[in-house]
Amino acid sequence: MQEKDSDTEITAEPVVGGLSRRARIMKNLTFIIPATILSLMVLVAIFADLAWLGLPDVRLAPYDPVKISLPDRLMPPFWAEEGSTDHLLGTDKMGRDTLSRLIFGARISLSVSLLVILITSSIGTMLGIIAGYLGGRTEAFLMRITDTSMAFPPILVAMLLVVSMDPSFFTVVLAVSLLGWAPYARLIRGETLRLREADFVAQARIIGTPPLRIMLRHIFPNIINPLIIIMTLQIGLLIIVEATLSFLGVGIPPPAPSWGNMVNDGRNLIDIAWWISTFPGIAIGLVVLSGNFLGDWLRDKMDPRLRQL
């Protein structure tokens, strides 16, 4: 809709060196396709079953994702010779339905990412604004921590946590959040530095607005665009981190399905049952691609300065 407006605007004016018609359609496709894929994934995750509405029997997934059924073990996808339409994407070594596990896996993988994004963006934005606005020693100190955090692989933090606690949804979110705020802090600090020198901030300061109010009312609304862009770009990154943790056995513990631990399940069976590892890998790839494309599109649309992101 907004899309349409800007299009008519462009065609209404004589544009020199503007995008060709084909290029514009391509640009819109890089929004429509990933946005559709992500929305579908979110819907699938929400409606995997309706247990959260008190209706555990109503579900989108054809089977219970953790139900073991040994007679059905290692069935190939339906198009293979021995496949059947009972299990569209086959079953694993315990006869669990791959499609159902993928659907429930979407719920786990997406909720880890969203939760982590909410936590880390709040912390990172706060620290970034404080560092950028206050400057001086506070800034030097916060940025030193930020740089160190960015250089420290989240996988190691997760491993440290898992050695002392059992792996769980909670440890994954905690482990990734502990360092995950750093990219936000770094970006938002840069934006705040720029805004600090802007006229409207200087005027607010002159009339005696307290620093906290300046940060909240004058700076924060102006960093929302870059914030949304980086949050979108983080979706893919976090899906990969979660999958990697689960693959290494320090993420979502089995039997709960996560795309990462599904790949791990199929790892040693890859020669006789390729589908167990392949489908979750494709699902990860799709979501990550969509998140990255959507983030790039938003960036080009809202804030082309941020090419470095």
Next chain:
Amino acid sequence: MVRFLVIRLLQSVVALVGIAVLVFAMVRISGDPAMMLATATSTAEDIQRIRVNLGLDKSIPEQFWIFVQDVVQGDLGESLFKKKPVTGMIGAALPNSIRLILPSWVIAMLGALLLGVLGATRRDTFLDNGVKFIAILGQALPGFWVAIVAVFIFSVTWQLLPTSGLGGIDHYVLPVATLSFFLLPGMMRLVRSSMLDVLDSEYIKLARIKGLPERTIIWKHALRNALIAPLTVAGMLFAMIITGAVVIETVFSWPGIGFILVEGVMARDFPLVQAIILLVAVVVLGINLLVDISYAYIDPQIRYQKT
């Protein structure tokens, strides 16, 4: 410069102590590591004995002091699982990791330079789009999955290469190839965007006006300057390498640091995991220190301002 160095070095030491406290605290969050070692048949006395052996019967500050003393003396404890000194295990695994990481890093670096520069100088051509496509794909597909699929294709189906373990040159092909593919996209993106920035600058325009051949401008004038910017992300690059090594070593059962780390985590071998993480922390801080010093060396403003 000396003042800057001293202050910066002190900061690193403080950071290291901070990390040591964090590591120490995190390992003990659960309360009692002795319980994890206890089996179903352990009696209360057995558990108490484990506790005394590990020094867990002492107070927390006392434990921390002993831990610091040991670490400073280079004693990182003994593996609970293998009953060997942790330092020895790390010493044995480290060369294997380096043998994997070094060639992968060199290949990824060369590839990133070549493709990044080509992508930046031939924008929106078929080549640039191809380069972007590789970068996008490499970032979207998880490294462990790519490695597994590669094993399936090259080792299982075509039986060209070994599936795992150390050995001759053929054992290196798949791990090195997949690790390079894991590292390449991120590095390429950096080179590409930093090249694009440099190519916009005044001195490149001047070089063009002077009539220098385009090849000299790109590969000599622009690339040299473009390479300074990625220096800031040396730390991030290191994080990527560690992650990649852990994943690839696990998939290929390559007996390096990442492999023994994952083994250690599975066996709840906390002295081993703690030691490896401290080691990584030291390297991370060292890299940040080196980056800062080299910046201060290049740019005098930093020397005076950032104290």
